[in-house]
Amino acid sequence: MKITEDKLKQVVRKVLSESDHVWLPATDSLLMLDKDKNVVVEVDERHHYDIHGNLRDKDITRQNEIIKHLGCQFVRIDYETGDANVY
Numbered sequence: 383m384k385i386t387e388d389k390l391k392q393v394v395r396k397v398l399s400e401s402d403h404v405w406l407p408a409t410d411s412l413l414m415l416d417k418d419k420n421v422v423v424e425v426d427e428r429h430h431y432d433i434h435g436n437l438r439d440k441d442i443t444r445q446n447e448i449i450k451h452l453g454c455q456f457v458r459i460d461y462e463t464g465d466a467n468v469y
Contacts, residue, residue: 420454427461445469 414423430441437458449456449469456469 415452415454420452421457422448422452422454423457423459425459425461 415421416423424445426437426441430438432438445456445458448454457466458469459466
């Protein structure tokens with residue numbers, strides 16, 4: 383069963399709002415910051431990947447800037463597969 387992007391956003395926001403996490407504004411993805419654990423979680427939709435399934439350079443650059451600025455762990459979740467990678 384494939385979950386739609388809107389449904390995933392709805393479910394993730396509900397779960398995280400109930401667990402006292404802070405959402406940060408993001409124009410093209412879900413971005414969540416857990417200040418206590420110093421972890422950023424981002425859910426990447428299809429347009430974050432090139433035709434070969436690789437994360438786009440602009441997303442990698444943004445991730446690296448956030449890690450450098452916050453000194454945090456960064457978790458990327460693929461919205462289609464649910465696979466997560468920690469950086």
